Amino acid sequence: MxxxxxxxxxxxxxxxxxxxxxxxxxxxxxxxxxxxxxxxxxxxxxxxxxxxxxxxxxxxxxxxxxxxxxxxxxxxxxxxxxxxxxxxxxxxxxxxxxxxxxxxxxxxxxxxxxxxxxxxxxxxxxxxxxxxxxxxxHAVCMKCGSDHATRTQRLINGKPADKNSPLIMIGGDETYEARCIKCYELPDAEAEKRREKEKNSLKLIKF
Ligand SMILES: [Zn+2]
The missing domain is CATH 3.40.50.300 (P-loop containing nucleotide triphosphate hydrolases)
Structure with missing residues (x-):
């Protein structure tokens, strides 16, 4: 001591x-x-x-x-x-x-x-x-029960929160749960939109 x-x-x-x-x-x-x-x-x-x-x-x-x-x-x-x-x-x-x-x-x-x-x-x-x-x-993973949860998953209305979601949510039901690296999800809607746009422009070049 x-x-x-x-x-x-x-x-x-x-x-x-x-x-x-x-x-x-x-x-x-x-x-x-x-x-x-x-x-x-x-x-x-x-x-x-x-x-x-x-x-x-x-x-x-x-x-x-x-x-x-x-x-x-x-x-x-x-x-x-x-x-x-x-x-x-x-x-x-x-x-x-x-x-x-x-x-x-x-x-x-x-x-x-x-x-x-x-x-x-x-x-x-x-x-x-x-x-x-x-x-x-370590925490217990709330998704798969693994004993090695090292990540904090943010959920908005029960779904994994987007990477770009505002730090303070108004009106949304926001919760957090511990997850292992395998179960941790961080959706990025902006990046997905960009990828989709690129895919479409490639299609236009092709045809
Ligand atoms: Zn897990």
Missing amino acids: QGYCFELITGPMSCGKTEELLRRIRRCIIAKKKVKVISPDVDTRTKGDYIESRNGLWLEAVKVKHSIQILSVVKPDDEIVAIDELQFFDENITKVITQLMNEGKKVIGTGLDLDFKGDTFGSMPQLMCIATQVDKL
């Missing part, structure tokens, strides 16, 4: 990141360590000032909008700093966590490594590099 370290828990949605974070925090509390729990203000899954895992466990947390504010929320006697949903913080988060480590704190964080498009999420690549320990958890 020594300080000067940063443990990062990552993986797709529903892989148990927050559950694992809460498990580690509880162990710190049993060891009578002073813990500060922080979550980004943008996380809409939880309504109040607490973090909650999908299996119903929860702990009080301080909501923070800008990552630099973490430095004033964390007090000198806090030994452990737990931060949920790191992918939502601005780019200063890397510097903030480095400073906390240098001050002798133990930082434990969670974050989605990839967004629904399969692109790296926020500062997660940098955070994975500065972490002293990275645990990449």
Whole structure:
């Protein structure tokens, strides 16, 4: 339970990141360590000032909008700093966590490594590099039941969302599920239209 370290828990949605974070925090509390729990203000899954895992466990947390504010929320006697949903913080988060480590704190964080498009999420690549320990958890694939789901599938009205779908959906029934690489789908209607157009123009040249 020594300080000067940063443990990062990552993986797709529903892989148990927050559950694992809460498990580690509880162990710190049993060891009578002073813990500060922080979550980004943008996380809409939880309504109040607490973090909650999908299996119903929860702990009080301080909501923070800008990552630099973490430095004033964390007090000198806090030994452990737990931060949920790191992918939502601005780019200063890397510097903030480095400073906390240098001050002798133990930082434990969670974050989605990839967004629904399969692109790296926020500062997660940098955070994975500065972490002293990275645990990449797998979820169960919601389509085939494989134990190795590493992707987050976005569904709009039950269908795989298009690559170009807007980040904020209005009026659509939007859900997310964990999938393995084999079952992960990312339709690109724009590219399909372009291919169709090219095919038709080739036909015109032929005849
Ligand atoms: Zn699958």
